[in-house]
Amino acid sequence: MQPVLAFDVYGTLIDTLGVTIELERRLSDASKAGEFAKRWREKQLEYSFRHSLMGAYVPFAECTREALVFTDRALQTGLSDNDRDHLMAVYAELPAFPDVVPALDRLRDAGIRCVAFSNGTEEAVNQLLTRAEVKSHMDAVVSVDAIKRFKPAPAVYAYLRTRLETRPEATWLVSSNPFDVIGATHAGLRSAWIRRHSDAPFDPWGIEPDMTVPELETLADRMMR
Template identity: 30%
Template sequence: MTRRRPDVVAFDVNETLLDLSPVRAALVEAGQPGSLLGTVFARTLLTGFAAATVGSWCSFRGAFDAALAQETELSEEARGSVADTFRELSPHPDVEPALRRLVEAGVRVVTLSHGSPGVAEAGLERGGIAPLVERSLSSEVIRAWKPNREAYLWAAGTCDVAPDRMALVAAHGWDVLGAQRAGLTGAWFPRSERTYPAVFDAPHVQAADLAGAVDALLALPG
């Protein structure tokens, strides 16, 4: 199937748009190695994915707290303090020009996260780029975790577009795979992952960086 230039581009939030450095710093302040963040974040996703797979559900914050409890001996209060720093995130430097390029080309921009509502909005406001984003969507509203197809179809429906007229840009291969299986155009670039998982269906769009991913989407035929 030939992919078409999207009317709406949805962006994953954590790591794709927002820098998790404040969370890493909070771990260090709590006496933990900053390198632990990768393990905790991965376990958070594992917990959420597992719950969704068996037909259950938990919030991102709940999964993150459970991951911290498994990987550290931090108190409940200390874990809460670390989790609170998700509201202190800021966009990566390459985010503003990428989003502005889409908006100036007449493409609608939204965010799509399974993170807690308000996290994306706070980060966009902190970076001064909230006006570039039409709306921020959290699949927590429908108690679904990406890469469940329900999350992507809900996002497309909320934006009043057919799935094939929406693209999902993410630095996580599993997210791009989920979007593509739901009928969206998937675009991947390296940020936290060095390579796209070879065991997944190839991404519709793959670029060396965020700017390249956006340019490739805009270059698709209308």
């Protein structure tokens, strides 16, 4: 049975730190750009977890904006409303990692279905992947927005299988985010962790991915053996 690969989007296909260059232009202290980008991303995920646990779902873009406001306050960077609107627009046009398209093309040429699976709304993810020139290399986009829950809730992985009409053992979650990998594995899916940074730690929960690779072309090599 051929596997179906469901790729996380933010941080796996799309480089969320790609906003750093624009932050360097917008912040009065450009040296804070790297820390700002990192904290913005961390808070974005934290807010998605909190909204999901509270049963107070909002679209992922709202989590992103809330995290932007918090980070601005925490680092005292003094962004204007125009700055924030501009940075949100930049976040909607982030670049893909360079290994994404070559790996997807190889996998699809081998007959392996590749879908995007994201916390973002379907509209937002379609636009993001289109601008990053990735959308045409995917078979579909699946968004958690349909069930108003965020990863890593078990319901989102069950919804993924329902949409794809696949069995757990043939459904792979591919992500650079350990929480996503652990959530999918806990829900009975197969999982691949994309360890894009050699010093990135994995959560010590006693749940390990089925595969760990440094980038997507290595994933394609392993899947096509």
